[in-house]
Amino acid sequence: MRYVSTRGAAAPRRFGEILLEGLAPDGGLYVPERWPAADLDALRDLPYPALAHALLAPFMDDVPQLAAIVARTYTKEAFGSAAIVPLRTLESGLHLLALSNGPTLAFKDIALQLLGNLFEAALAARGETLTVLGATSGDTGSAAEYAWCGKRGIRVFMLSPHGRMSEFQRAQMYSLDAPNVHNLAVCGTFDDCQDLVKAVNADAAFKARYRIGAVNSINWARIAAQTVYYFAGWFAARRAGAEAISFAVPTGNFGNIYAGFVARAMGLPIRRLVLATNENDVLDEFFRTGRYRPRRTAQATSSPSMDITRASNFERYVYELVGRDGARLAALWRRLEAEGELDLGAYREAIAASGFASGRSTHAERLATIRAVYERYGAIIDPHTADGVGVALRLREPGETMVCLETAQAAKFAATIREAIGREPPRPRGLEDLERRPQRFAVIDPDPEALKRAIAEACGA
Numbered sequence: 260m261r262y263v264s265t266r267g268a269a270a271p272r273r274f275g276e277i278l279l280e281g282l283a284p285d286g287g288l289y290v291p292e293r294w295p296a297a298d299l300d301a302l303r304d305l306p307y308p309a310l311a312h313a314l315l316a317p318f319m320d321d322v323p324q325l326a327a328i329v330a331r332t333y334t335k336e337a338f339g340s341a342a343i344v345p346l347r348t349l350e351s352g353l354h355l356l357a358l359s360n361g362p363t364l365a366f367k368d369i370a371l372q373l374l375g376n377l378f379e380a381a382l383a384a385r386g387e388t389l390t391v392l393g394a395t396s397g398d399t400g401s402a403a404e405y406a407w408c409g410k411r412g413i414r415v416f417m418l419s420p421h422g423r424m425s426e427f428q429r430a431q432m433y434s435l436d437a438p439n440v441h442n443l444a445v446c447g448t449f450d451d452c453q454d455l456v457k458a459v460n461a462d463a464a465f466k467a468r469y470r471i472g473a474v475n476s477i478n479w480a481r482i483a484a485q486t487v488y489y490f491a492g493w494f495a496a497r498r499a500g501a502e503a504i505s506f507a508v509p510t511g512n513f514g515n516i517y518a519g520f521v522a523r524a525m526g527l528p529i530r531r532l533v534l535a536t537n538e539n540d541v542l543d544e545f546f547r548t549g550r551y552r553p554r555r556t557a558q559a560t561s562s563p564s565m566d567i568t569r570a571s572n573f574e575r576y577v578y579e580l581v582g583r584d585g586a587r588l589a590a591l592w593r594r595l596e597a598e599g600e601l602d603l604g605a606y607r608e609a610i611a612a613s614g615f616a617s618g619r620s621t622h623a624e625r626l627a628t629i630r631a632v633y634e635r636y637g638a639i640i641d642p643h644t645a646d647g648v649g650v651a652l653r654l655r656e657p658g659e660t661m662v663c664l665e666t667a668q669a670a671k672f673a674a675t676i677r678e679a680i681g682r683e684p685p686r687p688r689g690l691e692d693l694e695r696r697p698q699r700f701a702v703i704d705p706d707p708e709a710l711k712r713a714i715a716e717a718c719g720a
């Protein structure tokens with residue numbers, strides 16, 4: 260499989276060449292040059308690791324020992340059950356697909372655990388090392404740390420705002436006991452953390468010397484890994500008797516739901532992709548009006564992992580809308596940069612044909628959904644999942660089955676759960692003492708030189 264840039268002006272590359280990279284040299288995102296066709300009959304009864312291998316192999320056809328890498332990623336030990344993503348039926352036509360049983364209790368583990376193993380193998384084959392430098396306000400950082408911990412050839416420096424994360428999130432990150440993972444608590448905000456990452460990346464000599472890279476949500480391997488659970492969820496719903504199967508997806512960066520779009524392009528008969536946002540509703544607005552208006556700042560909400568103002572994977576979707584015409588996409592993005600918004604009304608028919616429906620939720624609606632799901636079904640869902648379930652219940656049509664993606668466990672958001680139902684969410688087994696475990700982190704000032712010193716010291720220079 261070759262990968263082309265959405266902006267059309269970069270040379271096609273193989274998967275092994277784009278795995279460790281970010282943007283294409285022309286500023287675009289890499290996408291596969293064609294969609295592999297999935298043979299549903301051959302896939303429907305496969306256990307998750309075999310299903311994952313069958314679906315990923317066409318995308319990653321130059322990775323030696325892909326089957327072994329996939330098999331050691333998707334294990335019962337790491338994800339809590341052999342199903343990896345078990346389907347929980349709430350009532351006929353309404354299901355939760357549990358994506359949050361990985362090591363950090365959020366769906367990002369499904370892609371990042373694979374990425375950790377793919378990176379380790381690729382770096383070993385090239386005899387290279389990599390320093391991952393990132394900033395986090397909570398979820399993504401811990402999923403990244405748990406993906407890289409103990410991996411050979413990789414060192415991680417994760418910046419987080421000192422004293423501004425929940426007890427649970429802090430304990431989850433800082434208690435990780437791996438010599439290659441360095442937690443740096445910055446005396447400042449999440450924005451200060453991001454500015455520090457930018458400042459260090461702007462120092463080309465330092466960046467080259469310590470081989471600093473990033474792992475962000477635009478990495479194609481993450482998207483590919485996420486297509487797998489759409490197939491697994493669709494087959495499980497079909498076995499439960501469902502006919503017209505739709506997915507409801509709480510959305511921030513348009514990564515998770517875009518993977519559903521890819522699954523559909525590969526031939527999975529998904530009826531609708533129901534996109535749910537919180538108060539940061541850039542994408543809901545787009546699917547209602549055809550206008551894409553990224554905002555300058557995000558509003559802080561009770562589903563914080565969706566507090567995103569600019570959806571980085573959205574460009575890949577628009578590339579399909581414009582008929583994979585890179586020059587046209589590049590012109591649209593120049594206009595977006597100049598005018599701050601984009602009117603895609605001219606592509607109304609392509610948008611309608613792509614199978615999306617959308618909605619948004621407010622804090623009060625999330626609380627009401629969490630309460631209703633608890634009272635009706637005895638299930639406790641987290642506020643992100645509640646965004647999706649709430650929109651799914653509002654938009655569900657007669658005869659339609661909604662598979663709602665459960666993207667995090669309620670235990671991570673105890674305060675909101677208490678507000679909704681007046682009780683504590685259950686603690687997953689093995690994490691009862693999480694906040695009491697020893698924590699490892701260094702406090703630094705929001706100063707690029709302080710960060711560089713910390714990196715240089717840890718790298719023994």
Ligand SMILES: *Cc1c(COP(=O)(O)O)cnc(C)c1O
Nearest residue numbers: 511512513514515564643666667
């Ligand atoms: C990241 C995240 C999302 C949003 O996923 P995108 O791929 O950014 O759309 C939703 N819920 C949780 C819990 C997350 O961590």
